[in-house]
Amino acid sequence: MQAIETARLYLRQFTSNDFDDLYAIYSDSEVMKYITQGVRNREETVADLLEIMADWEKHGFGLWAIVDRETNRLIGDGGLRFLSNTPEVEVGYVLAKAYWGKGLATEIAEASIKYGFEVLQLEKIVAVADPENTASRRVMEKVGMKYQHNFEYCDRELVYYAILKY
């Protein structure tokens, strides 16, 4: 199993044992407010988890399970995956509410971008968000990503940020 460590987190591959913890996060309407498909029911969470695991099989990378090193609890997802229907790789992050506001998404984004450039040898990493998702946009800015333009996705207008290999 591939994994990386940051100061406070352990980023590892998901397993089917993560379902209950992931469902608790994906079924929270506040957490999913700005996520394109919104809250997930059990079946949708199963499909998401299978898709994340399939990404790893197919591409050798995908979203990490984000684990709090202190408690060993799964607290979210984050990392790299292909931006839907494009050859570009995006960085993303979703955390359980109790973990917001501590700089953890910034820690995830920094580690993921470093991994993307140094291990996966990517040339460019992008990120998209609802224009009103200020916390997510702030994380993008804090890790050095720059706003490029708006991006149409599923009939929604998102903001598109990018960072080039350093």
Ligand SMILES: CC(C)(COP(=O)(O)OP(=O)(O)OC[C@H]1O[C@@H](n2cnc3c(N)ncnc32)[C@H](O)[C@@H]1OP(=O)(O)O)[C@@H](O)C(=O)NCCC(=O)NCCS
């Ligand atoms: C987006 C999310 C991952 C951010 O996680 P986090 O660990 O709280 O982020 P960080 O603490 O690293 O940084 C957040 C930054 O946004 C700022 N911020 C948060 N909410 C804000 C708001 N409503 N208005 C302005 N700034 C805000 C914080 O102050 C911080 O900036 P600072 O360090 O300059 O003070 C978290 O809120 C989340 O999981 N949201 C739900 C899922 C989601 O929307 N994911 C992104 C999809 S694109």
